[in-house]
Amino acid sequence: MSSACSDNTSRKYFHRRSERRVEDARNKARSELSKCGWSPHQYASSNYIERLKNIKVDNISRINAAELTIEEFKEKYEIPGVPVILTGVMKDWQANEKWAVDRLYKKYRNQKFKCGEDDDGYSVKLKMKYYIDYMTSTMDDSPLYIFDSGFGDRKKTDSILKDYEVPEFFKDDLFRYSSEKRRPPYRWFVMGPERSGTSIHVDPLGTSAWNALVSGEKRWCLIHPSAPRTYVKPRKDEVGKHPDEAVTWFRTVYPRVFHDKLYPSIFATQKAGDVMFVPSGWWHVVINTDVTVAITQNFCSLVNLPEVWRQTIKGRPQFAKHWLRCLKKERPEVVDMISRIDTREDWNQVAEEMSSDSSSSSSSESDSDSDDSGAETESNTQRKRPHTSNGDGNKNNSDMNVEPCPSKLRRSPQN
Template sequence: MKPEWLERDNIVRKRGISVEEFINGFEEPNKPVLLEGCMDNWAALEKWNRDYLVDLCGDVRLAVGPVEMKLEDYFCYSDQTREERPLYLFDPKFAEKVPVLGSEYEVPVYFREDLFSVLGNERPDYRWIIIGPGGSGSSFHIDPNSTSAWNAVIKGSKKWVLFPPDVVPPGVHPSPDGAEVACPVSIIEWFMNFYGATKSWKKRPIECICKAGEVIFVPNGWWHLVINLEESIAITQNYVSRRNLLNVWDFLKKPNASTLISGTRDRVNLYDKFRNAIEASFPGTIEQLTRTAEETAALQKKPSFWDSVTDSKAGAFKFSF
């Protein structure tokens, strides 16, 4: 990575904020934030390194791109690879395969409301262990099923570039139905060909380097690219809170939802199953959130005092007596 690609760091950073402050300042307005200090008590932060993981589960097969590899074999591969886009270990079943790993971290307090949990074992994939050498990562994408996410770095560091939902990153071409995304072959290619242009954009991307012990909140719908600056180990989870439930609802109801939904075998019936489970666990929640959203939208459309007394066509004040 060229030094100029790492200079910009314009994300908001917070330490020790309350859940209410997080909701009001970031989750509700759908803004990214980097959170410090909220994983200080994780056993994983002290224990998870290459030696520990190989001793614990080196012979366990984990998902690496389109295949599965023993963890110790993956580390051998990552030491030897010189590929521009190295394979990335990204396993959604790690806690089932190695229960100890699932017990050595906990969900930060800001993300503990997860309404997809009402589906139990039928919920879509939602948590992953992520391991990769420097240069590995994920090209631009939006997280699945209209969920929000958090990503916690345990070892190493990651460069993040995020664009809001209404700004498609340069060089990225989503299909009209959102089912496919065409983007440059490698992350480095994107930086070489497109990154410089974003410096003059009115809506510039949010950028940061997320280091060990830090957690980034990725709001739903945000495009993001991530590249490991060194060998890195991380945990990420996708979730649905009340602030995001209606977005997920609308996504699952799309006519082509069965082609867009990911992480579950039953794509066709996920909407009905989720709706029934929410109604059973939290009766009236959907109606209440819908009503609140409609009231908020109506208030946003309501003219201000000055709009109400100004004749916009004539450019002068108007009063009614």
């Protein structure tokens, strides 16, 4: 029997259709694993995660948000670019109750969430009920991971936005002045089992990020922006079958970074209730050591504006023009800052083009960003299929007679 087939023998799905739906999603998201299967290294049946959790090094600062003003946060952490975990930020969030796995299952069981991309850049999605069925039984080395940026745009899932609040330290997001439809992807609902995660990367367009963990536990490694790509990436001879997965990074690069200390590095365990701040430019990699549910957002502030503008005007020029027009109306002092940041000789001409009057900007608003280049996370490379929107009129009735959450009925998977 092939390893691809043996992947399925250890699963005990609750829903009748789960196996077919999950296999379809897996085949689309990681077609390169069709021959070797999703468990060539058998991490689930080893003590891989336990050994990782037993490494107790944690050198990140933890600060009670109630004891920190916005100005102090900027001076101590944002301006010098120092990662930090903020505590006490989430204590009043409705997400603490509403994002329990069984409640997510009950409310969103028939809603689809993105858990990958296929070879052509299309989103791969699963209904929540099938994903939870998979999440609570998977033996995959690096499982599918819900990382959904469109939840706030869909009528059936936009209520998630009401369950959390952007921490006060990150509310002055200059991208918010742009059109919601035009701005780059910036917020993600994140959910996954142990061994899932995001591999080493720097956040796009020079943005900073915050990550709020509602439940579970994550292991982070953050590496100073001065570290070269060759230092933070696995070598070709050690990537195995999962070259771009967090599970591979922690098996290969992590021991080197941990011991040689060539560049400033931060090792941290994020627990439920912790909000991680990732400054602009820092390499970071995250692996889930438990079933986790989180929300994360990228942002542009006055502090990281110089780098964000440089990368945006280069990588997303059409969006940059739109953004500048919006800033001129709402935050003209920021436009003055940008004029000092952008030292190109043709700035006056560029500024004139970007701040054109409403008659010309109205047509520009509908321009596509097809000429934009530059690496983006998530959907900058994906092509979205059209979908029909539907209202919430019957959402209360839809929660009646609901089948039990499979995570509560699951038997321990057989190794």
